[in-house]
Amino acid sequence: MLQFQDNMEILSNLTSSFPTFLLTGIPGLESVQAWLSIPFCCLYAIALSGNSMILFVIITQKSLHEPMYYFLSMLSATDLGLTISTMSTTLAVLWFDANKISLDSCIIQMFFLHGFTLMEMGVLVGMAFDRYVAICKPLRYTTILTNSRIIQMALLMVIRITVLLVPLLLLLKHLSFCRGNALSHSYCYHPDVIKLACSDIRTNSIYGLIGLILTTGIDTPCIILSYIMIIRSVLSIASPEERHKAFSTCVSHIGAVAIFYIPMIILSLVHRYGRTAPRVAHSMMANVYLILPPVLNPIIYSVKTRQIRKVILNLLWQK
Template sequence: MLQLWNNMNILSNLTSPFPTFLLTGIPGLESVQTWFSIPFCFLYAIALLGNSMILFVIITQKSLHEPMYYFLSMLSATDLGLTVSTMSTTLSVLWFNASKIGLDSCIIQMFFLHGLNSMESGVLLVMAFDRYVAICNPLRYTTILTNFKIIQMGLLVVIRTVVLVAPVLLLVKHLTFCRAKTLSHSYCYHPDVIKLACSDTRVNSICGLIGLILTTGMDTPCIILSYIMIIRSVLGIASPEERHKIFSTCVSHLGAVAIFYIPLVSLSLVHRYGQSAPRVVHSMMANIFLLLPPVLNPIIYSVKTKQIRKAILNLLQTKYSNL
């Protein structure tokens, strides 16, 4: 009788046109995960406030209307999008244990999650190009990085994202899900979703890998190459003070690169090779990957970039004086 019931459940899942997934909060700590929502809310608030502040000061302060800050505003916009796209499901799971999500909603969330990650990788690449031009070819900086060229680069990043990410996610619609549909995270993540399919996922995996190679797989070597050329150029400068001054202009960007790529690579390795790792490890890596860049990027740029810090302080002083 039990076997018959199981077979009926599998048949129901196979024939259901609207499969539903279950999101996971913090495995093993479900009874106290409401308390964990407090630091999550705090981090989300920092991410939202910090990136909104960066965007606001760049838009309103004419002194920041330069290529470097335009690219920084793109980075803040993608971080804001990443935060908003996953905040609702994460807090719903932690607060109300509302873990159900439909396939279409899951695909939409994956589009924004993976698409914005691809865009952030592209933005970090154009920021590396900006640093290369500013340091290695400063006399032509304003003629190379015109407003028109900046718009072109931004559009190319968006178009690349849509072209590479959308087909991969549309293929998920054609999969059949007949296993226990419990995801490893509090949001939909493509490698996590396709692991639950009982149909052939080779095409999904291959297309996902191609998309990864053509985004972060290409961006990472280009960023490394740009810094090799920057280092070669800076080492040709005799004055140690000038070297230090030039290298200090790259610290913020290098920090943004590190806090984006290290969690991304770590989460990918955990999904691919860490099947035996405790579920809580998957959950923690997923949350670090999700929250670290949006939280730390505004802090890094506010602390290390004098112009941004000065603009934020002026804004706060103006608001305070008007009270």
């Protein structure tokens, strides 16, 4: 009977113009999902409150209206968007077992999910460039990183996201889905959706590869190159104290890069090579990939950035 129902769902997805997918909570732990939603809620609350606090502090404090903090505000805004774009479906699955989602809703969620992910990549590149200029060309810092140039960089990130994502996601509308309809996560993730298609996906794969080259293939080498030049510049400083001071200004950014890229790489490897891994491993890694950066970034920058920490402590002390 169960096999018959599965076959009917596959046939329905194949013949319908509006296929639906089933989101997955935490496989094998369905009976305690309501309890597991409590730590998720706590993490979402930390991400929302922490990033909102960073944004509020930077917007309201004129002393923080500098390029470094503009990039930090963009990072916080991106983390907020990343949290909100997946929080609704994740909590709906954990709380109410509301696991059905249409293709159109899936495409909309993927646009924001992957869009904010690409935005975070771009912001991390901008922050690496900011550290490079601050350490290697300190006398030209204010003339290179002007307000207009930072706005241009932000617009370039938005244009890149739109040009790459809109065609990639619209290509999904022309596919037929006949390999079941159960996704691996509690949100729509493009590699997860595309593997359910039974149509020819060569165009999608080629376009996806081009997008990967134009994003990760450019951003990652830019960050690495920035730090190679920073290290060369810092090592040329004679004073150990000045050398330590210069390196310490990069610690927060290095932490942000690590907590963003390491889970992303692991999730990609799990999707590509981890077919034999337990489904719960896929689910947990997918949730770590999305929730870790928004939770930890505000903590890292609040702890390691004296100006941010001072303003936040003053605000809390006044209250």
